Amino acid sequence: MASFRYRCFDCGRTFERDQVRYLCPHCGQTYRPGQPLAGVLEALYDYKYIAFKFKKKNPDWSLFSAVDPKHFPNFPVGNTPLIRAERLGQELGFNDLWIKNDGLNPSGSLKDRASFLVVAEANRQGENRIVTASTGNAASALAAVCAAAGKQAIIFVPKSAPKAKLVQIVLYGARVVLVDGTYDDAFRLSLEYTQQRGGLNRNTAYHPLTIEGKKTVALEIFAQNGFQPPDAVVVPVGDGVIISGVYKGFWDLQQAKLIKRIPRLICIQAATSDAIHHFIKTGKYRNAHKPHTIADSISVRTPSNAHLAKRAVDASGGFSLTVTDREMLAAQSLLAKASGIFAEPAAAATVAGLVKIRKDHTLPRTAQIVLLITGHGLKDVDAPLNAIHLPKPVAPKLSAVRGI
Ligand SMILES: [Zn+2]
Secondary structure: OOOOEEOOOOOOOEHHHHOOOOOOOHHHHOOOOOOOOOOOEEEEEEEHHHHHHHHOOOOOOOOOOOOOOHHHHOOOOOOOOOOHHHHHHHOOOOEEEEEEHHEEEEEEEEEHHHHHHHHHHHHHHHOEOOOOOOOOOHHHHHHHHHHHHOOEEEEEEEEEOOOHHHHHHHHHOOEEEEEEEOHHHHHHHHHHHHHHHHEEEEOOOOOOOHHHHOHHHHHHHHHHHOOOOEEEEEOOOOHHHHHHHHHHHHHHHEEEEEEEOOOEEEEEEEOOOHHHHHHHHOOOOOOOOOOOOOHHHHHOOOOHHHHHHHHHHHOOOOOEEEEHHHHHHHHHHHHHHHHOOOOOOOHHHHHHHHHHHHHHOOOOOOOOOEEEEEEEEOOHHHHHOOOOOOOOOOOOOOHHHOOO
């Protein structure tokens, strides 16, 4: 592995890795609940060393890892398929469309990548209790990795979290606090918990290695695409950490001189949960007014990583748009029928976004586009259940089977 230091996104101060744990000690103090995090830390590696050591013929990915693989839990995550989506591409009018299906991670979402690395860090630090707030996916991911690693996960989730995710969390053996409030309330409560009762806090972006864990999806896209960056990656955005992680992965590759350009990163938010979209469009931050959407994974009033998410979109030459619940449900159905992939509504938001991109001609038809599918559809069947018609039972005789 390569050595790294943390750098504060806001003030640029750098720190030895064990000098700090969460936010920049200077800027983090200005953070107040109800605002995006201040003083988020980024890991900066010795890129000259990586450039010297990394060989495409026999790639050593641990060069890009913040934690030595000897601390990794025995619970492989990632290495999900990058699939050419030819039929979906024909439907949408793009002829080089790909899907990175991260719903195939062990707990069913991309969040396994972040939880995996934070649990590895907990191993390194000798921490046995790991705490997180989540809309559901990060919680089930942390609960799963903790179960594999023999650690105690303590989870704060809003009571509105989909049942399948709650079932996962409980079955994996986590201690669950069901918060009678929003995700933002759960986030604040989990911070108070670790400040007063200890444990390692895995909150997204608050623990800097969540971004490092999520960046591995970009490293994989690069490798699976013949060691080339695609033209664009379409990412569903809630808290803004996945898109920041995707950016960080490609940025690391660029710093190590393995790629010349970073793909355009396209931010897709739910129309009612649009704080980052509004920030990108206007340059002015405000919270989402009423972040109620069927896409629970991207439902957030105050996205913790708004500043890094905006930077990811701006610096990559990308753009942002929003989609409605109805558009997400239609896209979920289209994706399933045209690719065989059942994605949760938040992940299907990428397809809904692409429908708009096609209409607006904001990406060329020939661009190589990767849709990032961040969560499996089985995590929330209630959302599509209201949008489909299940057949009525028939008598078990062929004459009763009509019209098929
Ligand atoms: Zn700072």
